[in-house]
Structure formats: structure tokens, C-alpha cells
Amino acid sequence: MAPKLYWILASPPARAVVFCARQLEIELDLIEVDILKKEQYKPEFLKLNPLHTIPLLDDDGFIVTDSHSIMSYLVSKYRKGSSFYPEDIKKRAIVDQRLYFDSGTLFANHIRVCTPIIFKGAKTIPEDLLTAQTEAYGALEQFLQGSKYVAGDDMTIADFSIWTTITNSSDYLPVEEIKYPNITSWLKRMEATPNNDLNKAAAEYIRNLFQSLLS
Numbered sequence: 643m644a645p646k647l648y649w650i651l652a653s654p655p656a657r658a659v660v661f662c663a664r665q666l667e668i669e670l671d672l673i674e675v676d677i678l679k680k681e682q683y684k685p686e687f688l689k690l691n692p693l694h695t696i697p698l699l700d701d702d703g704f705i706v707t708d709s710h711s712i713m714s715y716l717v718s719k720y721r722k723g724s725s726f727y728p729e730d731i732k733k734r735a736i737v738d739q740r741l742y743f744d745s746g747t748l749f750a751n752h753i754r755v756c757t758p759i760i761f762k763g764a765k766t767i768p769e770d771l772l773t774a775q776t777e778a779y780g781a782l783e784q785f786l787q788g789s790k791y792v793a794g795d796d797m798t799i800a801d802f803s804i805w806t807t808i809t810n811s812s813d814y815l816p817v818e819e820i821k822y823p824n825i826t827s828w829l830k831r832m833e834a835t836p837n838n839d840l841n842k843a844a845a846e847y848i849r850n851l852f853q854s855l856l857s
């Protein structure tokens with residue numbers, strides 16, 4: 643039985659897990675949770691994840707939440723030895739650092755921008771959040787100096803996390819090529835992958851949602 647993934651296309655962390663599974667040909671049974679309709683607060687979902695977030699993986703009753711943990715679990719269980727989550731401890735430490743960078747900084751800034759707009763009717767983005775996200779872009783630009791991907795010259799699960807977060811956040815903070823040449827080149831590499839169609843569809847949905855909510 644394929645593991646079940648509770649997800650929605652618009653969510654960067656949920657999309658990252660789906661991209662990881664598609665790239666590594668791991669079959670998932672996708673179940674949509676419409677967070678705009680607050681379906682994540684249904685008692686049966688809260689029982690699985692008291693933090694009421696997607697993505698959530700149910701692998702034959704074994705529950706994993708948080709996209710970064712889900713991807714490392716999926717690769718370790720179904721594609722052990724894959725360079726997408728390397729076993730070499732130094733390479734893995736760099737991948738983990740980039741995953742934590744997404745979780746604790748890049749996506750954390752992004753969700754602080756989105757939550758008030760999507761759920762609380764805010765019409766503006768506080769300047770300090772834009773400054774924080776600009777600083778995070780600067781760090782990413784530096785991580786990519788001399789590297790094809792965010793954790794070195796191989797694509798890893800960290801690329802899925804950071805790609806999907808940047809895709810959503812570039813709506814209010816575009817990646818300008820002149821300021822971020824390394825991020826721009828890396829984005830082109832990610833856009834050449836088979837996941838780009840789905841990522842583009844998500845980007846368009848998010849753009850329209852943001853435009854309608856901010857107008």
C-alpha cells in the first residue's frame with residue numbers, strides 16, 4: 643500500500659514532498675486538505691497532527707509530519723543510498739543545514755508574511771519581514787556560490803524545500819537576476835526538471851490568490 647500524503651498544491655512544504663516522491667519514483671496516495679477551508683482543524687486530522695499543518699505522511703499507520711522530516715524518511719526508507727539524502731555524514735550535514743535553513747528562516751519568514759494575509763485579512767506586508775526575507779535570500783545566494791544546487795553539485799531534498807518556498811515568496815519579493823545571479827542560475831536548473839509544470843501551476847494559483855487578497 644502506497645504511503646498517504648495529506649497535502650495541497652499551493653503549500654511549499656507539501657509540494658516539496660510531492661516533488662521528492664515524483665523525482666525518486668516513490669508512489670504516494672495524495673489526499674487533499676483544503677487549508678483555506680480550514681479542513682486541517684477537523685478532529686480526525688488534529689488527532690494525527692496537533693500542529694494542524696500539512697504535509698502529513700501516513701505510512702501504514704506510521705505518522706510523520708514536517709516536510710523536511712517526511713522527505714528524509716521517504717528517501718531513507720524507500721531509496722536508501724540515494725544522493726538526494728546522502729549517507730556521507732559531511733554531505734548529509736550540509737543537506738540538513740539547508741533543510742533547517744528553509745524550516746527555520748526562509749519558510750518561517752514566508753509563513754509570517756502569508757498567515758496574516760490569507761487568514762486575517764491583512765493588506766500589507768510589514769517592512770521588517772521583507773528585510774528578514776531579503777537577508778535570507780542573501781544567505782541563499784552565498785550558499786549557491788560555486789555550487790549547482792543548494793547543498794553542493796548534486797540535487798538533494800533541500801532543493802525541493804527551498805525551490806518551493808522561493809517560488810511562493812517571489813510573489814512579494816522577486817528574485818532579481820542582477821542582485822541574485824546564483825539563485826537565478828539555480829532556479830533555471832530547477833525549472834528544467836519534470837516537476838516544473840506542477841510548480842508553475844502552483845505559482846500561478848498563488849499569484850492570483852495574493853492579487854485578489856491584497857487588492
Ligand SMILES: N[C@@H](CCC(=O)N[C@@H](CS)C(=O)NCC(=O)O)C(=O)O
Nearest residue numbers: 653655677694695696697708709710
Ligand atoms: N515546517 C512545516 C510547515 C508546514 C506548514 O506551515 N504548512 C502550512 C501550509 S504551507 C499549513 O499547513 N498551514 C495550516 C495551518 O497552520 O493551520 C513543514 O515543513 O511541513
